[in-house]
Amino acid sequence: xxxxxxxxxxxxxxxxxxxxxxxxxxxxxxxxxxxxxxxxxxxxxxxxxxxxxxxxxxxxxxxxxxxxxxxxxxxxxxxxxxxxxxxxxxxxxxxxxxxxxxxxxxxxxxxxxxxxxxxxxxxxxxxxxxxxxxxxxxxxxxxxxxxxxxxxxxxxxxxxxxxxxxxxxxxxxxxxxxxxxxxxxxxxxxxxxxxxxx
Ligand code: CO
Numbered sequence: 001x002x003x004x005x006x007x008x009x010x011x012x013x014x015x016x017x018x019x020x021x022x023x024x025x026x027x028x029x030x031x032x033x034x035x036x037x038x039x040x041x042x043x044x045x046x047x048x049x050x051x052x053x054x055x056x057x058x059x060x061x062x063x064x065x066x067x068x069x070x071x072x073x074x075x076x077x078x079x080x081x082x083x084x085x086x087x088x089x090x091x092x093x094x095x096x097x098x099x100x101x102x103x104x105x106x107x108x109x110x111x112x113x114x115x116x117x118x119x120x121x122x123x124x125x126x127x128x129x130x131x132x133x134x135x136x137x138x139x140x141x142x143x144x145x146x147x148x149x150x151x152x153x154x155x156x157x158x159x160x161x162x163x164x165x166x167x168x169x170x171x172x173x174x175x176x177x178x179x180x181x182x183x184x185x186x187x188x189x190x191x192x193x194x195x196x197x198x
Contacts, residue, residue: 001031001049003039003092006148006168009187010050011093014146016195017054017075021116025055029072029114032057037064041092043136045143048093052191053198056140060133073119076111076141083125087135089149097164099157101149103138105131 004010018025028051036044036057043058054075061069083105090098106125113119123134139149150161175181182190 001028001035003035003044003048004050005095005172006093006150006165007172008050008093008181009184010047010052010191011143011148012146013047013052013188013191015046015052015054015144016198018198021074021112021114025053025074026114028053029055029057033059033070033072036092037062039092042132043140044092045140047143047146050187050191052195054144056144058136058140060129060136071121072114073109073111073121073137073140074113074116076109076137076144078107078138078141079110079120080106080108081138082106085125085131085135087131089135089139091139091149093148094150094164094168097150097161097168099149099153099161101135101139101152101157102154103135103152105134107134107137109137109141 032044032049040062042060042062043056045056046053056073056076059066059070081104084102085105086100086102088098089101107123109121111119121137123130123137125131125134150165153161176183
């Protein structure tokens with residue numbers, strides 16, 4: 001398992017809701033957590049590791065010791081959004097690209113944990129910690145629907161990101177030409193096969 005970079009097609013592939021939490025899914029979740037910590041990320045969504053599932057892991061403290069901040073969310077849905085707040089975001093699939101994104105200040109999310117127990121996250125968005133948690137939740141849940149933070153940037157952020165995105169696109173195509181990344185058609189086939197067996 002590795003983190004895929006923009007413009008890998010898995011990032012635009014909406015995840016399938018999981019109907020069972022198998023040992024395989026649990027293994028994917030723990031590998032995703034390990035990868036997230038290794039990359040010093042705050043969250044990681046299944047499409048970022050080329051898995052077409054509605055599953056994400058997060059720890060807004062980025063500190064593996066802070067267990068209380070760690071969560072695995074399966075089939076998360078945002079039930080409520082309140083207020084808006086602009087803040088800087090990055091993404092492990094876009095190394096080095098940080099831009100301001102406007103998000104809801106507070107969210108209410110329904111999900112299942114790794115044991116299949118329903119969990120409701122009500123994040124008020126009052127303290128900086130809550131605001132970050134709310135932002136991470138929204139960023140990662142977007143990933144599960146094939147939505148990326150570059151879609152949510154304002155016109156200035158989009159303009160400022162253009163050259164970085166072009167560079168990522170060039171690097172990606174070159175890696176494909178070198179045979180380090182499968183052709184997009186093959187990736188799509190793999191994603192479809194994974195969905196079919198989930
Ligand atoms: Co991201």
